[in-house]
Amino acid sequence: MHRLRLFCFSLLLLGLAAPCAAAQTQKIFSRYQDRIVQVRILEASSGAKAGVGSGFVASPSGLIVTNYHVIADLVHKPAHYRGEVLTADGRLAPLHLVNFDVVHDLALVATDLPFRGHLLLATGPVAVGERVYSIGTPLDLGFTIVEGTYNGLLQHSLYEKIHFTGSLNPGMSGGPALLGDGRVVGVNVATAGNQVSFLVPARHVAALLARTPDRTPLTAEAARRLLSHDLIANQARYVETLLATPLATTRLGEYQVPGRIASFLRCWGDARREPGQVVEQVTQQCSSEDDLYLSRTQQTGMIHYQHDYSVGRNINRFRFYALYQAQFNQPYEKIPAEREDVSRFACHTDFVRHGSLTFKAALCLRRYKTVPGLYDAVLRAATLNAPTRGLVTTLILGGVTEDNARRFARHYLESFSEGSRPWNR
Amino acid sequence: MEPLMVAEVLDKSGRVHERLRLDHFPVSIGRAYHNDIILDDEFVSPDHARLELDETGQPVIVDLASDNGTFLLPALTRITRQPLAGESLLRLGHTLIRLRRADFQVPPARRDNLGLNPATRWLTHSAGAALTYMLALGLMVLEHVQSSAEVMSPQQLLASAVPLAVALPVWAGVWALVSRSFAHHAYFVPHLAIAGAAVVGFFLLDTAAQYYAFAFSAQMSADLVFEVAAIVVAAAALYGHLRFATLLTPRVVGVTAFLSAAALVGMAALSDYAAQQEFSDELPYPGELKPPAFALGKAKSPARFAEEARTIVPRLDSGALD
Numbered sequence: 125m126h127r128l129r130l131f132c133f134s135l136l137l138l139g140l141a142a143p144c145a146a147a148q149t150q151k152i153f154s155r156y157q158d159r160i161v162q163v164r165i166l167e168a169s170s171g172a173k174a175g176v177g178s179g180f181v182a183s184p185s186g187l188i189v190t191n192y193h194v195i196a197d198l199v200h201k202p203a204h205y206r207g208e209v210l211t212a213d214g215r216l217a218p219l220h221l222v223n224f225d226v227v228h229d230l231a232l233v234a235t236d237l238p239f240r241g242h243l244l245l246a247t248g249p250v251a252v253g254e255r256v257y258s259i260g261t262p263l264d265l266g267f268t269i270v271e272g273t274y275n276g277l278l279q280h281s282l283y284e285k286i287h288f289t290g291s292l293n294p295g296m297s298g299g300p301a302l303l304g305d306g307r308v309v310g311v312n313v314a315t316a317g318n319q320v321s322f323l324v325p326a327r328h329v330a331a332l333l334a335r336t337p338d339r340t341p342l343t344a345e346a347a348r349r350l351l352s353h354d355l356i357a358n359q360a361r362y363v364e365t366l367l368a369t370p371l372a373t374t375r376l377g378e379y380q381v382p383g384r385i386a387s388f389l390r391c392w393g394d395a396r397r398e399p400g401q402v403v404e405q406v407t408q409q410c411s412s413e414d415d416l417y418l419s420r421t422q423q424t425g426m427i428h429y430q431h432d433y434s435v436g437r438n439i440n441r442f443r444f445y446a447l448y449q450a451q452f453n454q455p456y457e458k459i460p461a462e463r464e465d466v467s468r469f470a471c472h473t474d475f476v477r478h479g480s481l482t483f484k485a486a487l488c489l490r491r492y493k494t495v496p497g498l499y500d501a502v503l504r505a506a507t508l509n510a511p512t513r514g515l516v517t518t519l520i521l522g523g524v525t526e527d528n529a530r531r532f533a534r535h536y537l538e539s540f541s542e543g544s545r546p547w548n549r
Numbered sequence: 550m551e552p553l554m555v556a557e558v559l560d561k562s563g564r565v566h567e568r569l570r571l572d573h574f575p576v577s578i579g580r581a582y583h584n585d586i587i588l589d590d591e592f593v594s595p596d597h598a599r600l601e602l603d604e605t606g607q608p609v610i611v612d613l614a615s616d617n618g619t620f621l622l623p624a625l626t627r628i629t630r631q632p633l634a635g636e637s638l639l640r641l642g643h644t645l646i647r648l649r650r651a652d653f654q655v656p657p658a659r660r661d662n663l664g665l666n667p668a669t670r671w672l673t674h675s676a677g678a679a680l681t682y683m684l685a686l687g688l689m690v691l692e693h694v695q696s697s698a699e700v701m702s703p704q705q706l707l708a709s710a711v712p713l714a715v716a717l718p719v720w721a722g723v724w725a726l727v728s729r730s731f732a733h734h735a736y737f738v739p740h741l742a743i744a745g746a747a748v749v750g751f752f753l754l755d756t757a758a759q760y761y762a763f764a765f766s767a768q769m770s771a772d773l774v775f776e777v778a779a780i781v782v783a784a785a786a787l788y789g790h791l792r793f794a795t796l797l798t799p800r801v802v803g804v805t806a807f808l809s810a811a812a813l814v815g816m817a818a819l820s821d822y823a824a825q826q827e828f829s830d831e832l833p834y835p836g837e838l839k840p841p842a843f844a845l846g847k848a849k850s851p852a853r854f855a856e857e858a859r860t861i862v863p864r865l866d867s868g869a870l871d
Contacts, residue, residue: 400700441840446695449838456832463828468870471834472858474766477848482841484766486834487858491865499865502832508841526862534855 148304152257153269156306159243162210162261163190163219163233163298165197174205178260178299178312179233181242182329185339187222189329190298191313192229193417195221199351200419200494202344209235212267220341226351226416227283227358227425228328229313231298234339243300245326246307252276258290258312258321260299270296274309277325282362282388282412282425285322286310292321352495355416355523358425359498362386363521363528371539376408377433379481379507379515380541388412389427403447406433411457415522422465422494424523428457429536436512444512451516452484452506459500459522466500467491475508480542482508487533489526501529505537515540553651554608556586556600558644570651575601578641579613592617592642600648608633608648617642672739672746672789681745682717686710688752713748720744728794736793743793747786754778763837766846776817784810 165175177194181187188209197205198221207219217235224231254274262268272290288301292315300308301323310323342350366385374383384391391410409430416425432451436444471488485505492498503519519536521529556576558567569586577584581595588597594615603609611630612619618627622638622645636653639646671677693709694701701709721741728736758775788806792799849857864870 401698402700403698443695445838445840447698449836450696452838453836458830461830466830467865468829469832470861470864470870471832472854472861473834474854474857475844475846475848476851476854478851482844482848484763484838484844485854486832487854487861488832488834489861489865490830490870491862493871499862504832504834506838508838508844511840526859530855530858533858534851537851537854 148255149257149269149271152302152304152306153259153267156243156259156300156302157212157267158240160212160259160267160299161188162264162267163188163194164208164210165195165205166208168204168206173264176261176264176295177297178295179209180259180298180300180308181239182232182245182308183242183333185234186237186239186242187232187234187333187336187339188219189300189311189332190231190233191311191324192224192226192231193313194298195224195231195233196417196419199224199344199347202347207233209233209237211237211239221347222339222342223332223336224342224347224350225328225332226354226418228324228332229283229417230311230324230328230332232332232336234341243302244307245330246303246305246309247325247327247330250274250303250309255304256288256290256301256309256323257304258288258292258296258299258301258323260292260296260312262293262295264295268296272301272319272321274303278322280388280390282414282427283416284325284328285313286325288321288323289319290321291315291319348495351418352497355418355424355495355498356525358416359521359524359528362388362427363524363532367531367535371535373539373541374408375543376406376431376515377435377513378510378542379431379433380539380543381408381431381515381517382410382429382536382539383408384410388414402437402439403444404435404437405451407431408433418494418523419465421460421462423460424492424495424498424500426459426520426522428520430457430518432516432518434514434516439512441511444514448506448514448516452504454516456502456504456518457520459520461490461500465492465494467493469500469502476505476537478538478540480509481540483537483540484508485537487530489529492523495523497525498523499526499529500524501533503533503536507540509542554600555649555651555653557647557649558586558588559647563645565647571600574608575599578646579615586646588641588644590642590644593644594642597641598639603632610637610639615641669739672742673736675738678738678742678745681742681749685717685745685748685752686714688749689713692752717741717744717748724790724794727790731795732793739793740790743786743789746789747782750782750785751779754782759837760839760843762835763839764843764845766835773821777814780810780813780817783813 159181161179163177163179164173167174177190179188179190182189195207198207208216209219210216215237217237219233219235222232222234252275256272256274258270258272270290272288275287275289278285278287292312296312299312301310301312303309308326310325311329313322313324315321371382371385373380389410390413393408396405411428412426415423418424434448434451467490469488469490471486473486476483476485483505488502489499501521501524506516507514554571556569556571557565560566576586577599578586579595579597580588580593596613597615598613598619599611601609609630609632612628620640621628621631622640633648637648690706690710721737721744724740725735725737728734755775758778784806787809788802791802791805
């Protein structure tokens with residue numbers, strides 16, 4: 125061992141570190157692959173593969189960790205899907221769902237297969253730059269190890285994730301990302317392409333394991349209750365934070381508008397001032413750029429808002445308002461969902477006055493058929509205080525309670541005000 | 550004195566095809582050219598029947614052993630010799646002949662309000678039609694300018710009027726052809742005026758509905774109100790076109806226009822219903838925005854607005870939007 129390290133050291137001096145790293149990768153793979161599995165979701169009637177992911181053994185009792193999104197079909201359509209586990213040495217056995225954490229995209233499943241050991245979790249601090257080895261079955265191509273780098277927790281994210289620089293591919297979801305000592309630092313969950321990938325921090329796995337007393341299968345009814353409970357608690361968490369204080373505002377034209385109201389939001393802006401156009405537009409938008417996977421067709425748990433400021437140039441108020449109306453009716457940032465997931469929208473519309481500003485406002489909600497008590501909310505409002513300028517704002521909340529939708533709509537509208545002209549024209 | 554009679558040869562739809570004054574009897578009827586009444590009908594014998602007067606001066610129809618016979622309607626009894634009283638309807642071959650006495654009382658003339666109605670006078674006047682046409686084009690251009698985000702050149706303005714400028718005369722032309730066929734006069738000018746007036750009507754109704762929806766913060770878009778109003782305008786236009794294009798009575802035209810409009814309402818309602826069955830992630834709020842001066846509804850505080858938004862969930866829970 126000592127000699128090997130020395131050997132590596134001398135090679136490093138020669139600028140030939142690769143064989144050393146390769147040896148380490150090889151060692152990790154061969155040592156831990158018997159604790160890593162492929163999780164397969166099968167269409168119940170035909171037995172055809174509907175999806176594959178990865179997983180790893182994480183407790184002495186043989187609980188297997190994977191992603192919620194790998195096994196979501198078992199939660200939503202337990203009658204239509206079943207799952208099975210394939211080990212690296214080719215053993216195959218049915219699995220059952222034990223517990224899950226939809227907010228952190230984690231799930232625990234169990235099988236009757238015996239495992240020789242389990243992986244340990246690295247819940248302590250990890251240095252940025254440390255090597256991380258991610259294992260899984262990318263694209264159903266067999267067990268594979270990918271080397272990458274730990275790049276810390278995402279700074280601005282609604283749902284805590286580790287930034288992993290390495291190639292994760294579909295099928296690796298749920299697999300472990302290991303440190304050099306074999307401890308799990310995170311669970312493979314997503315990729316933005318080009319080596320930008322994300323892991324669920326191991327502490328969420330530890331928390332889920334801690335609240336899972338045994339391997340008892342989760343009934344369909346209990347799964348639905350758990351889903352509902354977790355999602356409602358999650359939206360309460362961030363909506364309450366946003367409601368607790370006045371929203372941070374920024375200036376847009378003559379208006380003060382909600383700016384970056386939380387650290388988990390990312391904001392962008394752009395302007396359109398083109399010759400030959402009779403209206404100038406300035407747009408600002410903020411988004412959580414992060415959402416929760418609920419099912420194949422439905423996503424939830426995002427917040428997005430956009431302000432479109434318009435000023436008419438040498439046009440009368442009727443023409444300005446015709447164009448402003450088009451702005452008020454422009455498409456909004458859709459929340460993915462289908463008929464089996466949600467109802468259609470219903471709206472409440474009225475004139476709203478706050479301070480010197482009058483709005484035409486519409487609050488629209490649609491009901492989740494999948495999770496009782498949750499709604500997607502869209503608030504759209506247009507200021508009506510000037511003949512040839514105005515601001516259309518659109519707020520989108522994915523998966524909130526009706527009460528929170530209304531409370532936040534109010535809070536949001538109350539944060540608008542009219543200021544002085546910001547620039548000399 | 551011999552009774553004067555009138556023989557009316559009717560066409561298949563019962564309209565008078567030929568009307569003959571009979572003052573010399575007997576009157577011979579048949580396909581041959583020596584007859585007094587020549588019937589161009591291959592089912593009629595060359596010498597088919599004779600109309601004569603008996604001793605008392607009453608008219609009598611006598612069948613001349615024709616191949617297909619002579620019938621008295623409506624009973625359709627085959628006759629060889631039959632005295633006729635008052636008005637009679639005869640069938641020879643496939644031809645109907647109505648015999649009436651010359652002193653037959655015709656009803657008084659029906660009032661024709663087409664020529665008396667000021668609206669009609671205005672429609673038939675070229676200046677009225679031209680004005681309506683220009684107004685329709687003007688509104689079209691205005692609408693185009695209003696909804697365009699670009700600075701528009703005069704050429705673009707003119708170009709935006711072209712589709713309607715062509716469509717209206719074409720439409721009026723089609724109706725003029727119909728008129729020419731059924732009413733024997735083209736009436737192009739009134740048809741153009743009616744088409745122009747319909748466009749103006751649509752525009753005004755649409756605008757009014759939009760302003761209403763905005764001003765009072767209606768919970769539904771003005772589209773629905775407009776749909777109904779548009780059908781009323783369409784019915785009125787159809788009534789106008791049909792009045793000029795046919796010789797039907799105002800009552801028949803009115804009923805036709807009303808039924809057509811009702812069918813349109815029904816179809817619109819049906820398609821609305823069908824659309825409601827489709828899943829959609831559209832936001833069904835009324836999208837009208839007008840200058841602030843038209844915001845007539847009372848503005849609420851954000852708190853009040855949020856409170857009143859409680860009405861949304863019961864609508865969702867009813868399952869109607871699933």
